[in-house]
Amino acid sequence: MGTGQLPRIHLPSPSQKGSISLEQAIAQRRSIRDFTPEPISQSQLSQILWATQGITDTSARLRAVPSAGATYPLEIFVVCGQNSIEEIGEGIYHYNVAHHSLTLHHEGDVRLDLAKVVLYQEFIYEAPVDIVICGLYQRTTLDYGSRGERYVHMEVGHAGQNIYLQATALGLATVAISAFYDEQVREVLRLDKQYKPLYIMPVGKPARS
Numbered sequence: 001m002g003t004g005q006l007p008r009i010h011l012p013s014p015s016q017k018g019s020i021s022l023e024q025a026i027a028q029r030r031s032i033r034d035f036t037p038e039p040i041s042q043s044q045l046s047q048i049l050w051a052t053q054g055i056t057d058t059s060a061r062l063r064a065v066p067s068a069g070a071t072y073p074l075e076i077f078v079v080c081g082q083n084s085i086e087e088i089g090e091g092i093y094h095y096n097v098a099h100h101s102l103t104l105h106h107e108g109d110v111r112l113d114l115a116k117v118v119l120y121q122e123f124i125y126e127a128p129v130d131i132v133i134c135g136l137y138q139r140t141t142l143d144y145g146s147r148g149e150r151y152v153h154m155e156v157g158h159a160g161q162n163i164y165l166q167a168t169a170l171g172l173a174t175v176a177i178s179a180f181y182d183e184q185v186r187e188v189l190r191l192d193k194q195y196k197p198l199y200i201m202p203v204g205k206p207a208r209s
């Protein structure tokens with residue numbers, strides 16, 4: 001992807017204490033499609049990304065989400081506008097798992113372009129942030145052959161559920177989106193062919209509580 005040399009935006013350290021229990025988060029979790037355009041904080045984004053793929057075992061480099069053979073086929077992109085995340089400009093950012101940081105992948109607000117290839121689900125550009133989870137199948141199929149593809153799909157489900165639960169615990173809204181045109185999403189995100197978009201999850205404050 002060539003983002004290795006770009007300056008990193010270091011995210012605040014994630015917290016392991018929340019204001020509601022896991023059981024409450026499971027009970028309250030809902031797909032919410034109405035967002036206010038208000039920005040989310042860097043701490044909130046940090047928390048969401050940590051829950052999606054953050055490192056939770058620093059010695060073995062294991063992550064918040066299980067992965068077949070710890071092959072970690074998922075890559076996370078954050079799509080945002082000018083006033084989406086406090087002190088972060090508009091663009092597409094790549095989540096760097098090892099450093100819990102962001103690197104700018106492409107400058108500019110592409111949320112409207114993204115919404116057009118996500119069957120005009122307008123909340124894609126109404127939400128301040130869209131988390132895009134892509135799979136790189138070969139990381140897992142190298143070890144598991146074609147069965148590895150199924151493992152990637154299972155893993156993205158784990159990641160998506162963690163986003164749902166973390167968003168709920170933070171009082172934020174989200175919904176798992178998979179109805180989109182893969183190739184066009186890749187084009188909007190300026191990604192190579194090996195990146196397969198699997199889930200798009202808008203995140204923001206709910207318009208109705």
Ligand SMILES: Cc1cc2nc3c(=O)[nH]c(=O)nc-3n(C[C@H](O)[C@H](O)[C@H](O)COP(=O)(O)O)c2cc1C
Binds near residue numbers: 032175178
């Ligand atoms: C694999 C998958 C794909 C989904 N795709 C979409 C989608 O493209 N658009 C959408 O609005 N909701 C989508 N959803 C959300 C479901 O509509 C939602 O989970 C369902 O209505 C149950 O509601 P709940 O999540 O509030 O329990 C998807 C959910 C899953 C698990």
